[in-house]
Amino acid sequence: MKERVQKFGRFLSGMVMPNIGAFIAWGLIAALFIPDGWLGKWGPAATINTMVGPMLSYLLPILIGYTGGRAVGGQKGAVAGALATLGAIASTSSTMFIGAMICGPLGGWCIKKFDEKMEGHIPAGFEMVVNNFSVGIIGGVLAVLSIFAIGPACVKITDILGAGVSFLVEHSLLPFTAVLVEPAKVLFLNNAINHGVFTPIGTAQALEAGKSILFMIESNPGPGLGLLLAYCVAGKGETRSSAGAAAVIQFVGGIHEIYFPYVLMNPIVILGPMIGNMAGIFTLSALGGGLVAAASPGSIIAETLMTPPGGYVANFAGIGVAAVVSFAISVFLLKFFGKDADLAEAQAQVAASKAASKGQAAPAAATGASVDLKTVKKIVFACDAGMGSSAMGATMLRNKLKDAGIAGIEVIHHPVSEIPGDCQIVVTHHELSGRAAQRAPQARIIPIKNFMGAPEYDALVKELLAARKGTAAPAPAVQEEAPAASGAILLEKKNIVLGCAPVTPEEAIRACGKLMMDSGYCTEGYVQGMIERNAGFPVAIGSHVAIPHGTNESREFIQKTGIVVMTYPKGIVWGEDEELVRLVIGIASTGEEHLDILNRIVEVCETEEDTDALVDSATVEALYQKLNGIS
Template structure:
């Protein structure tokens, strides 16, 4: 096994932000079905819903105020310390919920009836209390691990968790409730100021590049989802759910590559557009943007157009659209927002398409000259923005990866790295383990099946869930450093695009040789 070079400080910062975003995503993503269920109830049964029902509308408040934060806290605690951490985390967040309610009630007593504050929903409190309670419970358990007399284990385990849950409820009730109420007030006022000053479209300057560099989870799940849910509970919809999920800019970029691109990028762009727009897997357009970093300007312009459209026409969703498919977006669109939301998607795609087309046309002669010389650029610019070029006949396979464990040369690169380890368990890993990694796993699984290879599993996981059972891990270039940190003894292969990397064929050839002696 070869080892990776020492990461630069910039890369270390990027990896740290990605890891933090992945942890936030891990708390939220498994609970998206609950958010969707809440959104359906809201869309149908509140007074301005499709089928108003006062009785069923009483579900809206308890779900958003109690159920969803408790689910998030349990999920976060479970990530840290299994079921035991989840239970203590769920107990702890109730203190933050009750403490927040008390603070608001005390404030409202001092205010006139027409200036009352509404409830603060403890999404951020759950993201704090869940991991905190679980980490501290895990640390406490280590103090008496192996020191409990036989027969008293269950007694100690039950009472220690119960007592520590009580302690964390009090911690949540006082400092954490006060802290989160303050954070939500500041963030809410900031968003309100951006809306009132018509500056909300400027958020695309941060969000669109963050998406391309896999840094969006910290923004989306740490800020936009809690604030959007709060706004939707109060107003029935929120524009914040569309700041990151709008599929328009991505499909606009891919359509520009479909018409004006060259080489491997143009060939794969139509399929990527279908997957991105209909399937909601936005990661598939990132390599196209990073092929020419100036194209990020087209994405920013498209994002700003979509936000502006929704601001002017009052568009919003009743709950998060996850994944960011056009179907999910339309499903969560508020009753009075279909025209605004559809226009925001169409116009954002159109603006991105026009600007990206101009950029691609302006560099077309240079790109064609490079292609005629046998070179094609389809690179990642997260950790290395300079061109990584290979023969056009094997454009992706010849690209140089950040990972020294990656395929170094077309045709033989994979074998030179992989022959030292028997490969039985292949894992595709991405941030949430649900989108692009599932797509890549499906592609390779089909290739292995067609090759007649048995006894090899291909699964998809979140990077945070990688363990020692993986023999070979496939990630996108930007995420390989983090994957190696989670599973240092596995073989790591980096790809630019989960859809159709030629490296899959090399992996299949290697596995066939290991299992069938090259037959």
């Protein structure tokens, strides 16, 4: 049941969250330029205010529909989803967020099923015609269907949900929503409630009243602040010493997840944030508090920016009361019912819940089927695209097996969606281990955190050695993936850029992409695929190396195989794990031609020290010779 709710939450938040910036922009423009706004009396305010209605009625729902369609059916699905959403919008004057959440994925699903049926049946040369007309026809049909069916149905749903909220407000029952919201936050089940109900209805309320209390039910930082301050007073050991810094991060940074481990260590203390939030909602209701738009993240800064004129006293009171009540109850619970617990263990529980909420697997020991290591003949390295990180990991393990004298095992790499059914072991990033287990139920799954120098490689080699002790005859030599012989230089001197200044990971990826496009390796679509690949699965692979490459879907934008190399002597802080990256290698490959260069990178960048030495002494000529295998 929990997984189903989490999956539904991911489904909804996956459409809303990528567009939360647009919601914030709408809220700021409304707060500033509506007639009663901060700058409502300013001369040009009336003209600027004309954007508020169209943004709410058209822009935001279409963005949601586009995103939902893209998630299900790619770019074509995004267009079909946007067209279907427009039909729902045209059917009513109501704000059509719920309609967009239905129409977007429906458009993507229809395109996906059409493409599956037509696969292999489109004559050569007619692909573009079929693709364009299928999107136009399916999107147009869905738009008409939305006008007469989906739109009116969504109006009824919105009216029912709105009536439910109104009932809670009129009967002073809204505070009791905290009984669901606070436990749901700790278990990462809140997305279905927050983004499926509160944000759509709250946005409609804000259009009419200029604000909505619904935006503060989940984002209020007061309950979490009170809990963490209670740990500062009544906690013990590590929890007490760490709670102060956690309180600052939670309250100012809006990272509510930081207090979840403190709840999981002593589950009874959930009553503190729960009752605190109830008190905060009651205070907000009594004083007329609320925000003009969703506050993301839920920090005091975001809450302040989204507060309408004249609403500061009410909102700050709601946050303060929630914090004080949460603090008082949590201190009492910790003193009389608190128990010593392991913070690291609780943080691991949070990591597992967060990973599950994203449809990922938490870092774990080897999982999957039990395998007789004596009979292992094929090991597969799997990553999202099967182009870069898995290829380098396969090379590293292949070398370790060779050094250990283990023969007869084929070590190959594949996208996680194409793992062959005859493998016995799959090595993959921990965030992909769930998908790998589904794809290869017969195999043992070994989750790792990075593909370069993972300690799991040595552990696996030791296991294989131990299993092979006493075997009768020597097996044939280790089988290796043979890179296709390209006969061409894949890394050109003009594509080696040294001494780059530190930038963000996305800027580094775009810089690689520009070099690739300038060299005719790919078009803009592949660069976007590189950015999407890093967003969903960071391309920093350890040993101070990152290898930006696109998603499987974006490989159609590759024009020819090529490599680009950029060095960052001062380093780039990469991803949530804050890995240091000093060598960035962009890859565009139509086949396996790039494996030779990846193999050489593995040889010269096996450890962080190796990479640092390479970057510190790098010259264009030396890298050109070394990575192309000329010297």
